[in-house]
Amino acid sequence: MADKMKAVRLYADWEPKPEFRLGPKDIDKRQTYLGSKVWRNPRLVIEDVPVPKPGPGEVVLEVKQVGICGSDVHMAQPDDDGYIWYPGLTGFPCTLGHELSGVVADVGPNTFNKATMKPYEGGEWVCVEEMVWCGECKPCADGFPNHCERLDEIGFNIDGGFTKYVKVPAKLLWSLDPLRGKYSDEDVFRLGSMVEPTSVAYNAVIERGGGIRPGDNVVILGSGPVGMAAIAILKRAGAANVILSEPEPARRELGMKMGADHTIDPLNEDFAARVLEITEGMGAALYLEATGLPTQVFPGIEQAIWDGRELNATVVIVARADAKIPLTGEVFQVRRAKVVGSQGHSGHGTFPRVIQAMASGMNMLPMMTKEISLEEVPDNIVLLRTDRKECKISCRAPGAATK
Numbered sequence: 001m002a003d004k005m006k007a008v009r010l011y012a013d014w015e016p017k018p019e020f021r022l023g024p025k026d027i028d029k030r031q032t033y034l035g036s037k038v039w040r041n042p043r044l045v046i047e048d049v050p051v052p053k054p055g056p057g058e059v060v061l062e063v064k065q066v067g068i069c070g071s072d073v074h075m076a077q078p079d080d081d082g083y084i085w086y087p088g089l090t091g092f093p094c095t096l097g098h099e100l101s102g103v104v105a106d107v108g109p110n111t112f113n114k115a116t117m118k119p120y121e122g123g124e125w126v127c128v129e130e131m132v133w134c135g136e137c138k139p140c141a142d143g144f145p146n147h148c149e150r151l152d153e154i155g156f157n158i159d160g161g162f163t164k165y166v167k168v169p170a171k172l173l174w175s176l177d178p179l180r181g182k183y184s185d186e187d188v189f190r191l192g193s194m195v196e197p198t199s200v201a202y203n204a205v206i207e208r209g210g211g212i213r214p215g216d217n218v219v220i221l222g223s224g225p226v227g228m229a230a231i232a233i234l235k236r237a238g239a240a241n242v243i244l245s246e247p248e249p250a251r252r253e254l255g256m257k258m259g260a261d262h263t264i265d266p267l268n269e270d271f272a273a274r275v276l277e278i279t280e281g282m283g284a285a286l287y288l289e290a291t292g293l294p295t296q297v298f299p300g301i302e303q304a305i306w307d308g309r310e311l312n313a314t315v316v317i318v319a320r321a322d323a324k325i326p327l328t329g330e331v332f333q334v335r336r337a338k339v340v341g342s343q344g345h346s347g348h349g350t351f352p353r354v355i356q357a358m359a360s361g362m363n364m365l366p367m368m369t370k371e372i373s374l375e376e377v378p379d380n381i382v383l384l385r386t387d388r389k390e391c392k393i394s395c396r397a398p399g400a401a402t403k
Helices: 070-075 185-208 225-236 249-258 271-278 294-307 329-334 350-359 374-383
Strands: 004-014 039-050 058-067 099-107 125-128 165-169 173-175 217-221 241-245 262-264 286-289 314-317 338-341 368-372 392-396
Touching: 004 374, 039 374, 058 185, 099 165, 099 185, 125 185, 173 350, 185 225, 185 286, 185 314, 185 350, 185 392, 217 225, 217 294, 225 241, 225 249, 225 286, 241 249, 241 271, 249 262, 262 271, 271 294, 286 294, 294 314, 294 329, 368 374, 374 392
Parallel strands: 217 241, 217 286, 241 262, 286 314, 314 338, 368 392
Antiparallel strands: 004 039, 058 099, 058 165, 058 392, 099 125, 125 173
């Protein structure tokens, strides 16, 4: 294995806003759980970094496929004052990329392969959870690894997959063998890189949102990769009407390919009125807020809940945003509705269930609209700030290892 490799890295300046105070899990000048309050002047570079070596319980993967996430875009996107958009856990400099699949290339001691109940040997085809949970704190012990009190995140505050090799805890790996023989080898790795965003959607609509009963109506607001994945999951779960609200025509068309039954253009149509028209006055059992624009979309959600006959609607917030939600308590009281937040994808059997769903026919490949090289990653991260035509841009076999 070579000594050096190319990596897409994000740098930013630690310049806390006046109201920011270090929290118990923040590290001065290195890491914060409130990224948009601290990091300024983000800069993407491609530079040489050392090839990692695995320690106890760790493996090194040769990365085969890694997708660009909206989080990557928002970590690298400055607002008018130069602060990054992303509001969550961040630590820079950091190699980006957390939606990844690859082959086990090097193995440290004391690893365990959940698929074989034996140590990793090398050569296994796998995908990776990006939430690095400790397994020891109270939330982890209570069964909530997405809310680990000592959380790290691959590609957010520890080095990720836009490179040739990445070091990860073996406990985060899931076998891609169920996909082999059912898709081409190249597509197995493409799908493997989409298990993570699809699992974010699964966690949101099934685990946190409580799922649906066959015959329910659902509304997806926003058709980024998580919204697209939620369409496929909920249609497979038996939704009668999957309704996508999305202003970009190309994404509305793609949403129909992923399983949506109806689309709404919220810029030119009355959102609540269209939801009620499609559902014959009932409204929806579940609304997924996947836009990150709560001030714009919540009034329409409330109106649909208020005017609809459906009781007990659940609104799931999966998109990250700094903005306050304009919420009217009376609406949720009278209509027995609720709002829940959703973070992450770990635990509850989510990754293996998503892989098995893909293996049994839930094909997420149409979601991938563009494939690029490592050298093209920075420009495409910037492109996605404004380009709404592309859905999932993915990097194939990233990185060049050098002596």
